[in-house]
Amino acid sequence: MNMCRSILFLFLMVYVTIVETSCPLPEQYYLDCAVGRKLNDSIKLCKNYGMTLMNLTNSSHITQDIMVLNQTLRSANCYSRFWFASKNVTGILGSLDTLDDVLTGLLSGVGELLAGVLGTVGNILCLIPLFGCPATTTPAPITDAVTVCVRPKQQRVVQKCSSQAPRTDMKTYQFVEQTMFGGVLNTFPSRSRMTCSGICSTLDECIGISYINGICSIYI
Ligand SMILES: *[C@@H]1O[C@H](CO)[C@@H](O)[C@H](O)[C@H]1NC(C)=O
Ligand SMILES: *[C@@H]1O[C@H](CO)[C@@H](O)[C@H](O)[C@H]1NC(C)=O
Ligand SMILES: *[C@@H]1O[C@H](CO)[C@@H](O)[C@H](O)[C@H]1NC(C)=O
Numbered sequence: 001m002n003m004c005r006s007i008l009f010l011f012l013m014v015y016v017t018i019v020e021t022s023c024p025l026p027e028q029y030y031l032d033c034a035v036g037r038k039l040n041d042s043i044k045l046c047k048n049y050g051m052t053l054m055n056l057t058n059s060s061h062i063t064q065d066i067m068v069l070n071q072t073l074r075s076a077n078c079y080s081r082f083w084f085a086s087k088n089v090t091g092i093l094g095s096l097d098t099l100d101d102v103l104t105g106l107l108s109g110v111g112e113l114l115a116g117v118l119g120t121v122g123n124i125l126c127l128i129p130l131f132g133c134p135a136t137t138t139p140a141p142i143t144d145a146v147t148v149c150v151r152p153k154q155q156r157v158v159q160k161c162s163s164q165a166p167r168t169d170m171k172t173y174q175f176v177e178q179t180m181f182g183g184v185l186n187t188f189p190s191r192s193r194m195t196c197s198g199i200c201s202t203l204d205e206c207i208g209i210s211y212i213n214g215i216c217s218i219y220i
């Protein structure tokens with residue numbers, strides 16, 4: 001009996017490990033690096049999905065925030081400029097190769113001061129070497145940049161795990177509810193959880209669902 005339990009325990013350990021590594025939780029930041037957008041369109045995109053535009057404001061966790069952003073951009077090979085907000089200013093431009101400068105600027109207060117002085121026109125910051133823009137005194141105005149949104153924490157999400165799970169019978173693990181980061185792509189009445197998760201399966205961008213009181217939510 002003890003032996004059985006040990007084996008079962010071992011099996012469960014391996015099972016949980018495999019499933020967890022094949023199904024990493026979504027990052028806090030949602031990145032759309034494929035399309036450059038006007039600032040207002042980036043803000044709208046985030047808002048439509050219940051998220052907010054990237055906000056890099058000095059705080060005790062800004063170094064951690066920038067580290068996560070660094071990883072998000074790096075893993076997507078995203079070297080394009082992206083929009084962000086800082087304090088009361090929206091429309092500042094950052095990029096992977098200027099993150100160090102952005103962090104230094106925020107920690108020292110220099111970036112904040114400049115942003116405050118220059119207002120919402122992000123491209124003007126290109127005149128300031130701190131933000132690592134091309135060395136030209138009259139840069140062409142930059143009007144398009146890629147979008148990084150901040151996903152809120154969602155309760156009771158059934159995460160969509162990779163179909164590359166080593167065994168199909170492990171799919172039962174998909175039905176564990178947890179708290180994770182997610183934007184809301186869509187919310188609608190649905191007959192069953194299976195219908196809801198079926199819709200999620202057909203959408204590449206779907207990272208999970210919730211099905212509560214007949215309402216299906218699709219997360220991105
Ligand atoms: C954003 O601004 C551009 C012009 O700068 C305009 O063409 C576009 O329709 C605006 N989008 C929204 C969602 O207001
Ligand atoms: C950015 O975040 C800070 C701190 O949470 C907040 O005070 C500020 O209003 C935010 N800025 C924008 C433009 O949303
Ligand atoms: C971003 O990540 C790279 C590689 O891990 C590292 O060399 C760099 O210092 C990081 N930058 C910031 C601002 O965290």
Ligand SMILES: *[C@@H]1O[C@H](CO)[C@@H](O)[C@H](O)[C@H]1NC(C)=O
Pocket residue numbers: 058059060106107108109110
């Ligand atoms: C930024 O935040 C850190 C930690 O909270 C603090 O030590 C530093 O003085 C702040 N910098 C500015 C310019 O407010």
Ligand SMILES: *[C@@H]1O[C@H](CO)[C@@H](O)[C@H](O)[C@H]1NC(C)=O
Pocket residue numbers: 088089116119120
């Ligand atoms: C942001 O706040 C600072 C003072 O905290 C102010 O000087 C500046 O004009 C504000 N900028 C905007 C765009 O509201």
